[in-house]
Amino acid sequence: MRKASRLFEIIQILRLARKPVTAADIAGQLEVTVRSVYRDIAALQAMRVPIEGERGIGYILRPGFDLPPLMFSIEEMEAIVLSLALLERTGDSELKQAAKRVSAKIAGAVPPPLRQTLDANALHAWGFAAPSASAIDLALVRRAIRDEEKLDLAYRDELGRATERIIRPIALIYYAETANIVAWCELRQAIRNFRSDRIEDCQPTGLWFKGEGDGLRQIWVNGWQTNASAAAG
Missing domain, CATH: 2.30.30 (SH3 type barrels.)
Structure with missing residues (x-):
């Protein structure tokens, strides 16, 4: 996982947490080393992201900080839903897992009327799905x-x-x-x-x-x- 993606994911983990999250927990979710998490936390704090805590105890994101909201129209949401469904046909296991995470993040962030578009299960991508490549990642x-x-x-x-x-x-x-x-x-x-x-x-x-x-x-x-x-x- 690239550093920019890790920094974003750490903010998301802390934003959704209800109690302090240890570096070991974050490292387990991101599949990186604890040392990498310590460096990323320090980098975020240097960028004035209000993360509080310390090693061995855990970290929290101070209330009031959030990423800019994403606002979608109904048509844009339908485009996202169908695009994520099409990823199921690529045979790329990492992209398919990423699509599921995107769906969960969007569902948790959008207002209820748009969330109904995700829950309705009205858009589908039918057709042959490519098999996962066995010899290549x-x-x-x-x-x-x-x-x-x-x-x-x-x-x-x-x-x-x-x-x-x-x-x-x-x-x-x-x-x-x-x-x-x-x-x-x-x-x-x-x-x-x-x-x-x-x-x-x-x-x-x-x-x-x-x-x-x-x-x-x-x-x-x-x-x-x-x-x-x-x-x-």
Whole structure:
């Protein structure tokens, strides 16, 4: 979990708590170390978030502090409900769990008339759900895209031939049957698509392509725009 997300989550945990929450409890909920929680609490206090308490006793958020409220129209709420339902079809277990947390947070924050939209269960996303990728963690891929970290793939092409690839991932496309990683392939020296169901192993390399992501995405976009223009001609 990225630091910005952790800081937000800590505020949410303390805001909803009815008694002091220990660093160990927070660490357990966020799946991080207690030391990380201590550092995050100190960072929040430095930003003048009114957190009180100390190690071994617990922390509270002083009354009166809250995050800015989110205000949604009925149509915006319906868009959120349907979007969260569509995440069930991606096969990305981390995103599905995140969708459930989003639903719970929205339900606890919106006024009763809008909450009825969530409770009505009137909007559904039917259709085939992609199976979870067994050999690859899509959350790892999404983090690599954000952090611009190269990945090491053990991959089989459409003919079943095994290859080793070092890639620079720039996008992730969710289809009904699989997810495709769009990446610069260092073996082919070109943009390639890698189907998640053909990946036999995927590991971070600790090597980076900082600052190159936007340029590589533009090469990708230019390529499919050129292909679309040729097809139309």
